[in-house]
Amino acid sequence: MEQSGRWNSRLTFILAAVGSAVGLGNAWRFPGLMAAHGGGAFLFAYLIALVVMGIPLLMMEIAIGRKVHGGALRGLASLNKYNKPVAWAATANAFLIVTYYAIVFAWVLMMAGNSFRFAGMTGDTEAASSLFFDLIETTGDTTGWSQWPIMVIAFGVLAWGLIYFCIRDGANSVGKVVKYTVFGPIVLMIIMAIKGFTMPNTGAAMSKLFIPEWSKLLDTGLWVDAVGQVFYSLSVVMAIMFAYGSYLDDKTNIAVDSVIIALSDLFCSILSSIVMYTTMGGVGMLDDMSTSGVATAFKIYPQAIVSLTGSGVFNAIFGFIFYLCLVTLAIDSAFSIIEGVSVSLSTYFGWKQKKVTIIVCSACAVISLIYMNGAGLAVLDIVDHYLNQINMILIGVLECIAVAWMFDSKKVLVEVNKNTNKFKAPKWWFVTSLKFVTPILLGGLFVINMYELISAGGIYGAADGYSVWANALFGWGFSILVLGSGIVAGLVLRRRDKKVVIPSWDELDKMTDEEKNAPTLISRSTGEPVQK
Structure with missing residues (x-):
């Protein structure tokens, strides 16, 4: 098994993990959810979900990655051979997610590069709100396949080039990049935020952001969104934290570092919310904060940018800073997903990680072409819903079952608390979360999402005019492809001349680091390791 290095310091690991966790969802989804669910009431629910579900899951994945010196496939297979379908599904789902996340990254790059246009739009909110949609030449539905805007393709190529550059040497190159892309x-x-506090209506903005509407806690939708946001924000169930954990040494205090990562992620979410609220409040658009996602970043916020001051130059500079901030948030998350997939494959099959990274990046870049045309925004909306709202949640439930029921979560806890006399994760909290609380909460979220999908006629986005064939192909098609590949690769697929040998969790305790890194491909005919 060939792997690209180790983290050169504890700080590097924390920065890399924080960079992966803190992404575009923190910048535009979290503030929107705060506005939609009573400000501080949502924050209260989020904190509860973070403690009872998010942090234990984060600790678990990092610990398994460190124990096996490998990614999700090697890690979950070491617990029980029947866990392979779950690991394959998680890896495949992450693979497809990064194909469109990279294009969102490209869009953000494109907006940063075109921020100078805001200088000529002072006060013209209509022109500002349509700038992004004009640049990508979207049709608003799935009929724009013949439109291929050169600018989108150019920034798409640039985005993939930057992603590969950041992870070309594994932990070594990631460690160098995150020092800049996180800070x-x-x-x-x-x-x-400082600029925001100098704008009008700051008091009203902060009140709306932090003063809770406690009655909102009775709304099940608030809890569903809080659990979902924690789940998506920490980069769990995407093979990422297994990979980042595999670069750790045994001296790392996983329990403490996981808490630091989670709190850093929370801090960035709150900070970005302050920026959004003070800016939107300052231009009299605070009520629009209940919208989250692409609409916030590419439609609503440009309106706020051109309304900031009477100086077009200042507005353009502020707009550039805003989108540059989103660029640095997006790139960490994008390259971390690729890293998770490539480490998962390379450490399972014994392949060279650099070659795997090139292949994965190339394959993802080709697939991402489906989001670069006039129908791309609609297709992305469909794919994102199915892969995130359905697949990731189901995989999360199965991952908890794989660790807590198909194995023993108490053994994983030993790895979490290994070599530390400081803060240790409590047994009752860790085990109860993985065995009962997290799978039940995620299972409930999955049922609710499926119910809403069926109630809408079984076709997501019907109200938005998305076609039946598009939902069938890019929605259910991609979803079933992920889950089906997990079953096929995990239970059916066998290499004729070679087999993959994964040491069990207990066998790993008796092995040196060198033995853990030994080739995993064994010839069926000779029984000898196959060097790659």
């Missing part, structure tokens, strides 16, 4: 957006957000 960078925090500094930029602080600058924008």
Whole structure:
């Protein structure tokens, strides 16, 4: 098994994990959910979900990755051979997610590169709100396949080039990049927050953001969104934290570092919310904060940018800083997903990680072409719903079952608390979360999402005019492809001349680091390791 290095310091690992966790969802989804669910009431629910579900799951994946010196496939297979379908599904789902996340990254790059246009739009909110949609030449539905805007393709190529550049040497190159891409957006957000506090209506904005509407806690939708946001925000169930854990040494205090990562992610979510609220409040658009996602970043916020001051130059500079901040947030999350997939494959099959990374990046880049045309925004909306709202939640439930029921979560806890006399994860909290609380909460979220899908006629986005064939192909098609590939690859697929040998969890305790890194491909005819 060939793997690209180790983290050169504890800080590097924390920065890489924080960079993966803190993404575009923190910048535009979290503020929108705060507005939609009573400000502080949502924050209260989010904190509960973070403690009872998010942090234990984060600790678990990091610990398994470190124990086996490998990614999701090697990690879950070491617990029980019947866990392979879950690991394959998680890897395949992450593979497809990054194909469109990279294009969102490209869109953000494109907006940063075109922020100078805001200088000529002072006060023209209509022109500002349509800028992005004009650049991508979207049709608003799935009929724009003949439109291939050169600018989108160019920035798409640039995005994939940057992603590969960041992970070309595994932990070594990631460690160098995250020092800038993690601290960078925090500094930029602080600058924008300071500017926000100088704008009108700051008091009203902060009141709306933090003063809770406690009655909202009775709304099941609030809890569903809080659990979902924790789940998506921490980069769990995407093979990422297994990979990042595999680069750790045994001296790392996983329990403490996981808490630091989770709290850092929360801090960035709150900071970005302050930026959004003060800016939107300052231009009299605070009520629009109940919208989250692409509409916030590419339609609503441009309106706020051109309404900031009477100086077009200042507005353009502020717009550039805003989108530059989103660029640095997006790139960490994008390359971390690729890293999770490539480490999962390379450490399972014994392949060279650099070659796997090139292949994965190339394959993902080709698939991402489906989002670069006039129908791309609609297709992305469909795919994102199915892969995130259905697949990731179901995989999360299965992952908890794989660890807590098909194995023993108490053994994983030993790895979490290994070599530390400081803060240790409590047994009752960790085991109860993985065995009962997390699978039940995620299972409930899955049932609710499926109910809503069926209630809408079984076709997601019907109200938005998306075609039946598009939902069938890109929605259910991609979803079934992921789950089906997990079953086929995990239970059916066998290499004729070679077999993959994964040491069990207990066998790993008796092995040195060198033995853990030994080739995993064994010839069926000779029984000898196959060197790659």
